[in-house]
Amino acid sequence: MTxxxxxLLVSHVSKIVDGLSLLLNEVARDVSxxxxxxxxxxxxxxxxxxxxxxxxANKAEEILAFYDLGSSKMNLEMVKxxxxxxxxxxxxAFIESAYTASALxxxxxxxxxxxxxxxxxxIK
Amino acid sequence: MLTVENTIKWLDLFADxxxxxxxxxxxxxxAIGDGDHGANMSRGTAAMKEALGKQNFGTVQDxxxxxxxxxxxxxxxxxxxxxxxxxxxxxxxxxxxxxxLTSIVQAGADGIQKRGKAEPGDKTMVDVWLTVLHALKEGxxxxxxxxxxxxxxxxxxxxxGRASYLGDRSVGHIDPGAMSSGYLFxxxxxxxxx
Numbered sequence: 217m218t219x220x221x222x223x224l225l226v227s228h229v230s231k232i233v234d235g236l237s238l239l240l241n242e243v244a245r246d247v248s249x250x251x252x253x254x255x256x257x258x259x260x261x262x263x264x265x266x267x268x269x270x271x272x273a274n275k276a277e278e279i280l281a282f283y284d285l286g287s288s289k290m291n292l293e294m295v296k297x298x299x300x301x302x303x304x305x306x307x308x309a310f311i312e313s314a315y316t317a318s319a320l321x322x323x324x325x326x327x328x329x330x331x332x333x334x335x336x337x338x339i340k
Numbered sequence: 341m342l343t344v345e346n347t348i349k350w351l352d353l354f355a356d357x358x359x360x361x362x363x364x365x366x367x368x369x370x371a372i373g374d375g376d377h378g379a380n381m382s383r384g385t386a387a388m389k390e391a392l393g394k395q396n397f398g399t400v401q402d403x404x405x406x407x408x409x410x411x412x413x414x415x416x417x418x419x420x421x422x423x424x425x426x427x428x429x430x431x432x433x434x435x436x437x438x439x440x441l442t443s444i445v446q447a448g449a450d451g452i453q454k455r456g457k458a459e460p461g462d463k464t465m466v467d468v469w470l471t472v473l474h475a476l477k478e479g480x481x482x483x484x485x486x487x488x489x490x491x492x493x494x495x496x497x498x499x500x501g502r503a504s505y506l507g508d509r510s511v512g513h514i515d516p517g518a519m520s521s522g523y524l525f526x527x528x529x530x531x532x533x534x
Contacts, residue, residue, distance in 0.1 A: 255416035261380065264413050264420065286501060287418030290455050294412065294421050 219321050221330075222248035222276025224303070225314055226283040226292055228261055230254040236311060244318035248275035262288040267295045271303065279303045280321075280330070282314040308337040342434065342441060346533045347403045348392050353527035355385035358520060368516040372503040376417055377516040384415035384423070404431035418456075418501060419517060422465065425451035441533070442476045449473055456500060463496035463503065463510065465517035472525045481534060483526055490514060490522040 223240065225233040230253030237249050250273045252266040271279060281296075281303050283289050289305065296303040306313055313334050320330045342350075358365070358381045366378030388410035397403045404427050412424030429451025430444045449469040458464040471489035475481040491514065498510035501517070528534060 256413070257416075259376075259416060260374070261376070261416035262420075263416060264424075286456075287421065290418060290421035290425075293455065294424065 218275045219247050219324075220276060221278050221280055221321050221327060222250065222274040223314060223318050223321070224267075224270055224274060224279045224281040224292075225249065225251045225253075226262060226267055226270075226281065226288040227251075227253045227310075228284055228288060230258060232284065236314060239311075240314060240318040243315070244322040247318050247321045249318065250274040262291045264291045264294055267291050268299070271295060271299050271301055274301070277301065280317050281305045282308065282310055282317070284310050304331075306334055306338075307340045308334050309339050313337040342400045342444060342533065344397050344400055344403055346531060347400050348397070350527055350531045350533055351385075351392060351403070351407050352389050353531050354524050355389040357523045357527055358382050358385045361519075361523065365516055365520055368514055368519055371513045372498065372506055372510045373516060374417075374502055377419065377520065380415045380417040380419055381520050384411045384420065387411075387414040400434040401431045404428075404434055419520070422452050422456055422517070425455040426469075427451075429454075442473070445469070445473050445476055458500040461496060462499040463493050463515045463518075464498075464500050465515070465521040467493050467496075467515070468518045468521040468525070472521075481525070481529065483529060486522045486525050486529075490518050493518040 225236055227233045233251035233253035237251050240249050250270040252270040255261040256263050256265060279301055281292055283292055292305050316333055317330055320333060362378040362382040365381055366375055369375045369377035388407045391406050391410045408424050408427030408431055411427060412420050426448035429447040433439055433444045433447035452466055452469060458466040460467055460470050468489045472481060475485045493515040494512060497508060498504045503510040
């Protein structure tokens with residue numbers, strides 16, 4: 217059964233989020249994990265349109281979003297402002313926090329507990 | 341006072357200037373960032389110019405909104421959401437009946453600061469926007485004021501953006517976003533809009 221909360225990964229490089237989602241899918245098969253990596257023409261950067269598409273493609277009702285660097289966050293925020301799905305953006309260590317959240321969501325841990333466990337991973 | 345015609349002229353001039361200085365902007369970005377500011381800005385502003393040439397606009401707000409969406413979705417770097425937020429803010433302000441250029445630029449600066457959270461002195465485009473805004477309020481905006489604001493980012497240590505990862509190593513280089521924002525305001529003067 218798909219979980220209520222899904223995970224969104226945003227990176228400047230598509231291979232980073234492709235690789236990271238492989239890692240997460242291994243421990244979180246019922247969590248909807250979608251990705252937005254790189255620019256529209258698959259260059260290095262971040263794309264508002266790709267992020268919006270990844271939000272829409274996510275099967276969950278609410279999204280926990282993780283990102284690598286600043287412009288990913290800014291584009292994420294702009295998508296969040298126009299999105300109907302609630303999105304929570306985490307300023308946490310990208311790989312560790314996305315892994316923690318995915319594993320905990322798969323285990324059926326409450327959202328408050330997930331957020332609490334992400335707190336010490338805040339680095340930005 | 342902004343009109344549909346002079347706003348399009350302003351933004352077209354900006355696109356031409358960015359295209360002409362593409363390599364220089366990337367060179368500045370290679371020193372303290374990821375080296376793509378010229379390529380990103382020229383892609384975004386070329387898309388903006390194309391979008392502005394495609395349709396007839398009824399209001400300044402529509403012009404700025406269309407420009408904002410092009411920059412947001414085509415720049416592909418941090419400058420996309422920053423210039424996008426600036427122009428979205430400006431478009432909103434342009435919708436008010438009794439607005440003027442100063443309030444529109446103020447709304448643009450507010451949009452950038454809301455998005456990027458940079459303060460004056462952080463070595464970002466905000467340094468140029470706020471200096472320009474101050475000069476506009478006093479009726480003293482000139483090319484020299486803009487040049488000075490851009491150059492003044494060189495001795496600063498970056499606190500926001502990709503350059504901030506370099507810490508002290510960012511000192512001594514002009515901020516690329518400050519430079520491209522300088523072009524935007526120089527085009528305001530060159531277009532005879534002031």
